[in-house]
Amino acid sequence: GQNIDQPTEMTATEGAIVQINCTYQTSGFNGLFWYQQHAGEAPTFLSYNVLDGLEEKGRFSSFLSRSKGYSYLLLKELQMKDSASYLCAAINDYKLSFGAGTTVTVRA
Amino acid sequence: ETGVTQTPRHLVMGMTNKKSLKCEQHLGHNAMYWYKQSAKKPLELMFVYNFKEQTENNSVPSRFSPECPNSSHLFLHLHTLQPEDSALYLCASSQEGSNSGNTIYFGEGSWLTVV
Numbered sequence: 474g475q476n477i478d479q480p481t482e483m484t485a486t487e488g489a490i491v492q493i494n495c496t497y498q499t500s501g502f503n504g505l506f507w508y509q510q511h512a513g514e515a516p517t518f519l520s521y522n523v524l525d526g527l528e529e530k531g532r533f534s535s536f537l538s539r540s541k542g543y544s545y546l547l548l549k550e551l552q553m554k555d556s557a558s559y560l561c562a563a564i565n566d567y568k569l570s571f572g573a574g575t576t577v578t579v580r581a
Numbered sequence: 582e583t584g585v586t587q588t589p590r591h592l593v594m595g596m597t598n599k600k601s602l603k604c605e606q607h608l609g610h611n612a613m614y615w616y617k618q619s620a621k622k623p624l625e626l627m628f629v630y631n632f633k634e635q636t637e638n639n640s641v642p643s644r645f646s647p648e649c650p651n652s653s654h655l656f657l658h659l660h661t662l663q664p665e666d667s668a669l670y671l672c673a674s675s676q677e678g679s680n681s682g683n684t685i686y687f688g689e690g691s692w693l694t695v696v
Contacts, residue, residue, distance in 0.1 A: 515671070569626070572623055
């Protein structure tokens with residue numbers, strides 16, 4: 474499989490900002506997804522980046538640098554309901570591979 | 582509600598049992614997938630079906646047998662499983678192949694415990 478690296482866990486305070494980084498192989502790259510998964514629930518789509526730059530959707534933004542093989546998901550004004558696992562997934566050589574996920578815990 | 586429904590949500594089976602997981606998508610998609618999710622590990626793609634035809638089998642042991650009777654339904658037949666097969670099995674669908682950037686939509690998953 475492809476090497477997709479993201480931190481295992483992150484903790485932040487309610488109202489704060491958290492940035493989840495993801496690195497992937499650049500060869501044959503054709504797009505990157507971010508998914509959110511609450512415990513015991515289905516992963517749900519957050520964003521898809523294929524071009525360099527920042528995509529903003531409300532409190533969540535996703536950034537991509539194709540040349541560096543790097544993406545991040547930025548969560549702003551954190552709320553308790555944002556506590557979840559965040560999955561990075563990259564398309565390389567027409568195969569979609571997932572990272573192990575980053576568990577974000579939001580504390581009051 | 583994601584439009585992808587999986588049953589059962591929880592299954593406990595012995596190593597000699599035969600059981601099946603069922604998935605149905607109501608999104609009009611043409612591609613369906615089975616993924617395995619184990620704790621602290623990346624989602625593992627098991628099988629892909631496009632327009633009812635299997636297009637990918639990621640070296641999955643034969644004790645897992647998929648079936649896709651039509652574009653809306655996908656089954657995973659289980660036989661003589663091992664305890665290490667205990668995991669969350671996720672079904673997903675997309676308009677066409679996810680490798681073209683089409684978003685995949687996941688079901689809630691079936692928690693499988695092999696005893």
